[in-house]
Amino acid sequence: METTTEALSADVLVIGFGKGGKTAAHALAEAGRRVVLVERSAHMYGGTCPNVGCVPSKMLVHYSNAKRLEDEAREYFAKSVAGVRALTSAFRAGNLEAMNGHETATVITGEASFVDEHTVTVGAGEDRITVTAPTILINTGSEPVIPAIPGLAESSHLVSSTDLIENDRLPASLVIVGGGYLGLEFASIYRHFGAEVTVLEAADRLLPREDEDIALAATEILAGDGIRILTGVRVTGVSDNEDTATVSYEKDGRTLTVDGHALLPATGRRPVTDHLNLQAAGVRTTARGAIEVDEHLRTSRPHIYALGDVNGGEQFTYVSFDDARVVLDQLLGEGKLQRTVTDRVAVPHTLFITPPLATVGLKETQARAEGRKIKVSREKVADIVAMPRAYTVEETRGVWKFIVDADTDLVLGAALLTIDAQEIINTVALAMRHGITATQLRDSIYTHPSSTEGLNEVFDKVLPE
Numbered sequence: 001m002e003t004t005t006e007a008l009s010a011d012v013l014v015i016g017f018g019k020g021g022k023t024a025a026h027a028l029a030e031a032g033r034r035v036v037l038v039e040r041s042a043h044m045y046g047g048t049c050p051n052v053g054c055v056p057s058k059m060l061v062h063y064s065n066a067k068r069l070e071d072e073a074r075e076y077f078a079k080s081v082a083g084v085r086a087l088t089s090a091f092r093a094g095n096l097e098a099m100n101g102h103e104t105a106t107v108i109t110g111e112a113s114f115v116d117e118h119t120v121t122v123g124a125g126e127d128r129i130t131v132t133a134p135t136i137l138i139n140t141g142s143e144p145v146i147p148a149i150p151g152l153a154e155s156s157h158l159v160s161s162t163d164l165i166e167n168d169r170l171p172a173s174l175v176i177v178g179g180g181y182l183g184l185e186f187a188s189i190y191r192h193f194g195a196e197v198t199v200l201e202a203a204d205r206l207l208p209r210e211d212e213d214i215a216l217a218a219t220e221i222l223a224g225d226g227i228r229i230l231t232g233v234r235v236t237g238v239s240d241n242e243d244t245a246t247v248s249y250e251k252d253g254r255t256l257t258v259d260g261h262a263l264l265p266a267t268g269r270r271p272v273t274d275h276l277n278l279q280a281a282g283v284r285t286t287a288r289g290a291i292e293v294d295e296h297l298r299t300s301r302p303h304i305y306a307l308g309d310v311n312g313g314e315q316f317t318y319v320s321f322d323d324a325r326v327v328l329d330q331l332l333g334e335g336k337l338q339r340t341v342t343d344r345v346a347v348p349h350t351l352f353i354t355p356p357l358a359t360v361g362l363k364e365t366q367a368r369a370e371g372r373k374i375k376v377s378r379e380k381v382a383d384i385v386a387m388p389r390a391y392t393v394e395e396t397r398g399v400w401k402f403i404v405d406a407d408t409d410l411v412l413g414a415a416l417l418t419i420d421a422q423e424i425i426n427t428v429a430l431a432m433r434h435g436i437t438a439t440q441l442r443d444s445i446y447t448h449p450s451s452t453e454g455l456n457e458v459f460d461k462v463l464p465e
């Protein structure tokens, strides 16, 4: 059978419609470059975040918190998922439209695979297209790791975060293996919707990278909401029953079990490179399967760049966005200062449990281990008189903690478990980046009633040594 192959050429080829890829593609097309963007799934224009990641999960946080006692759990959940679908499909269409709106940009739907260091094929057989470009950006994201637990991969109750987001049937019970970002956010969401939730975490406590007081405060809130949290466990097997799966685990030398209607592994995500045929392009990967990059995000082939989760950096949308800036400086920034990934200072993070936990910079334990002279300010949200907002929205749980350099008065780190944490932390991170001191943050003027105005008070609540 005769097959025809369409051949396209471009100035820049972008593989993957994720945050970094689309940000770079827009800027390059805007600058008049001919850009071809290849995305393997018509369900993923815009990438993970707006389709199956941050946006739908945060909308579910919103819906789950808005549930009233009189709402019937399953009906309310189905309505919430419908709301999420409406938003994600609008965002998806918007993403495609915006890219197609550039005269010099072309979007191709299909899986890209390298043929040589300047060429990829997309699709197979008669529908095959080849694209050749002198510059290539790889932005293929990450996918969940399924841990090697006997019976887990075969279980008919196994679900991914995408399945949970897209399925409008609320599972009566959910067992989550892994208590990191994804595990705790889904635990909080599904518990608030009314499911029985158990989290099985291998580490001895939740949030092992946080200071113990902060991790404990978050754990108390989650447990107080009715989430069953088991730490220091080793999950040993999964077996299916008719409606549920039985998960076996070892804890303190004993073998125990827990049943769940749905079973979510949330033990990390790995870079997506399987189908790219990177060897054909001579692009090297690390021992952990990420594409190896330098500080300008150039791969082992300097005309090929890797952005976002696939390059093994921190897996956050805003990091992928910043990766695009780094790459754009290389491609468009002639003569200008060229950013690198090592320029990043005070990158904040937010875990969207309820209330959220946002962090930036050093922990108290780290600062002490480094031998720094520090002051530690800490106050419970309920006690922050300068922050009546917590009372006006009836969410007074949590704690604010700051680590301040005792000599320079500079903020070294913060952990904010509080309503609006995801907003306040950005102000704190900005201050850290630009040398604004704790006293200046304290003495600034903020709107009222807001959460930020808690800064007027908390720096004076120094813990006794």
Ligand SMILES: Cc1cc2nc3c(=O)[nH]c(=O)nc-3n(C[C@H](O)[C@H](O)[C@H](O)COP(=O)(O)OP(=O)(O)OC[C@H]3O[C@@H](n4cnc5c(N)ncnc54)[C@H](O)[C@@H]3O)c2cc1C
Pocket: 015, 016, 017, 018, 019, 020, 021, 038, 039, 040, 041, 044, 045, 046, 047, 048, 049, 052, 053, 054, 055, 057, 058, 110, 111, 112, 113, 139, 140, 141, 142, 161, 182, 272, 275, 276, 307, 308, 309, 310, 314, 315, 316, 317, 318, 320, 352
């Ligand atoms: C449930 C969930 C919630 C999250 N919440 C947050 C949050 O609140 N805040 C936050 O900052 N981060 C969050 N993250 C992480 C965040 O979503 C990712 O870090 C971010 O989306 C990574 O973007 P990216 O640019 O690397 O690529 P992605 O957005 O993952 O895009 C990669 C694209 O490449 C496509 N692709 C893959 N292989 C090929 C190929 N061979 N050919 C063509 N196309 C291909 C994929 O289909 C995909 O569309 C969350 C993640 C999940 C799963």
Ligand SMILES: NC(=O)c1ccc[n+]([C@@H]2O[C@H](COP(=O)([O-])OP(=O)(O)OC[C@H]3O[C@@H](n4cnc5c(N)ncnc54)[C@H](O)[C@@H]3O)[C@@H](O)[C@H]2O)c1
Pocket: 147, 177, 178, 179, 180, 181, 182, 183, 185, 200, 201, 202, 203, 233, 234, 235, 266, 267, 268, 269, 314, 315, 316, 350, 351, 352
């Ligand atoms: N709000 C956000 O910004 C957000 C939300 C969701 C996901 N994300 C991103 O997605 C990434 C992936 O999330 P994740 O939660 O899957 O990974 P993670 O690395 O954040 O957490 C994985 C957790 O699983 C535990 N674990 C590993 N193997 C285990 C096992 N066999 N049994 C029990 N526990 C085990 C680890 O100790 C860890 O606590 C995150 O690191 C983050 O970058 C971000």
